Amino acid sequence: MVSTCFYFQVHQPYRLRNYTIFDIGENHDYFDHPKNKEILNKVAGKCYIPANKVMLDILNNVPEFKLSYSFSGILLDQLEEYSPDALTSFQELVDTGRVELLSETYHHSLSFLYSKEEFRDQVRMHKRKIKKLFNYSPKVFRNTELIYNNELASYVEDMGYKGIIAEGADHILGWRSPNFLYKPAASKSIKLILKNYKLSDDIAFRFSEKSWKDWPLTAPKFCQWLNAANGSGNCINLFMDYETFGEHQWEDTGIFKFLRHLPEEILKHPDNDFATPSELVKRYPVMGELDIHNPISWADVERDLSAWLGNRMQQASLRRIYDLERSIKLSQDKSLLDDWRKLQISDHFYYMCTKWFSDGDVHKYFNPYDSPYESFINFTNAINDIMIRLKDEDRRGRIINRASIIEESVS
Template sequence: MKNICLSFQVHQPFRLRKFPFFDIGEAVDYFDDAANTAVLKRVATKCYLPSNKLLLKLFQKHGKEFRVSFSISGTFLDQCEQYMPEVIESFKKLAETGNVEFLGETYAHSLSAMKSKEEFIRQVNAHAEKIESLFGERPIAFRNTELIYADFIGETVYEMGYKVMLTKGSDWVLGWKCPNYMYSNCANPNLRLLFKNYHLSDDISIRFSDRSWTEWPLTAEKFVHWLKAIPQEEEIVNLFMDYGTFGEHQDAKTGIFDFLGEFPEKVLKQENLKFITPSEAALLPNMGDFAIPYPLSLENEDRNLTAWLSNDMQQDALDTLYDLEDKVVNCQDTKLRKDWLYLQSIDHLYYMSTKGSSGSNLHTSFSPYNSPFAAFINYMNVLTDLSQKLDRVPNHRNFFGIQFI
């Protein structure tokens, strides 16, 4: 039996308002409520609400035979609670069917795994609590930000109690090996690894509407034919993609919703195909350990971290951000702590990218800035202001002039 693991990422950052140098030291909020509201409502109208409505119909039609998973960032959930609670309600309806598995991730969709193990653990635990409070289940499978993975990250994830982790099936990592098997972390073989089949995933998420593509138009029937052609011994096909594929990146007029609506039925008509969630996939036979000493990710053709850390601006911004960690941890001001959390979303680093890759070009097209340098200056002004505010508030180590150890 060949298993299809269909997983969607859902994320929105809190976008920054224009923050000029002369606003440093003034009582000004960092985030642009108008922009955040407008973007969320636009994407919700085009993608989240119609996609969730369609999935609910498909779950009702196919029962437990059709299952998917979602990785939903905490910043997305916070935005929905503030601006569009009906989006949260639509996800709750999906959760009530029992056909959805919610995955763990970092709360702010951040690079904390690369900069601070302590902050990474705090965010993952906070995210798990948020998911449990909204949808009634605590995640047991994990998807790090943009599928970023390395052996040391896997070790931490396993220490936190997760049994399976999703990552990117890069050619330079897999070599001659195939992504369509279950593997495991080399340090902790009990942590299973699911590698994205990026060729098939990108056929849907990137190439679906490309009329110059030799396989256009892509139909559900054609795609299932490709799945059937995969050798039977290859037990799992991991289709991981941004949920914005449906209605946002691929507009409704491309036929993407027709594809999604027909896909489950075409799969379930085949005797040797079935849907499976990541936690269920963890029970498949392990084909061997994988050593991945250097981080790999979902983004850009290099499948590394250069979409966020390819230039001095990005590296300086990230270092400055995490240099504030001790101040934030000891701070009693919950608003400043939340501001720092939201500033960790990797989107802020995307906007500073000067790398000429498909990945950075995609995100640059959504940038609210005129240039990467403008994004850097605005972000650093905010960090400077935040640092000054943190210096002015009391903390639990030095409260009322008394030093606590």
């Protein structure tokens, strides 16, 4: 038996507004509310609502079908605020009982790399949010952008998770197949579920690429590839951004039609079925141990951290934001804490990436700013304002540990 496992990532960041030196100390609102609302509504209209309708139809017509989602907490906040209809349609899907939800950091952050305490706080926040909105308790963890290493696996195992998701990157797998479960080195029983990036990217990136030799991609053609894994794997893990449907691949590419036919096409082969990540964990044994010391991710060809940590601007920004943790938490100021957490959203650092900037590729497509330099300027100005707010708190005597305040402003 080969189980197809769908997991879709659902996330939208809070983008920063053009926050200038003139705003520092004057205006504490860092976010571009009109733009965030506009984009959320656009994505809800083009993707979430129509794709959820397709999913619900499939769930109603194909009893074997199952799937899973991972929502960032801030996406859920934005759905509540801007698009309650889309949220309701997600809730309807979960109510079928055949949709699994995964655990992640509330703020889609890189906190695991910088502060375990903050990481744990955000995972708990996320857990509460999922419980509240969906009455659901996740069992499987996925970290921001599938950033993963041994340490993360054993850390979340201690937090009680049974499974964890990562990229099936060639450089860690070598000759091994992503179509099995693995045991992370240095952990006890948690199982590692790997993305089959070739088949996932056929849908997510290449679907509408007319220069691709396999264009146009049809459900029968895709299933041929998928069936080739029979006898040499337990699971085919198709992980991608949910925005693939209708937003990255527009409706006129035929992506919804493809999606609608895919499950019944998969079931045509008698050895195929569907499983969610926690079902995979229950059903299949591990095939071996994977020792992954350096963090991997699902970004770019490098599949490493360079999309967020590749240059000095990104490194300095991340260092600055996490250096503030102690002071922020001691201040017990809710709005400061909230702003500080929203500044941890990994997208802010992704926008500062200069790696492929001249080539105008995917980074540019997802970047709301004209350049990585502008995103850095907005971010750093906002951090400077946070520091002024912290000093004000300090003066009012609200922060107990004065030594933790950074005296010098960022310069």
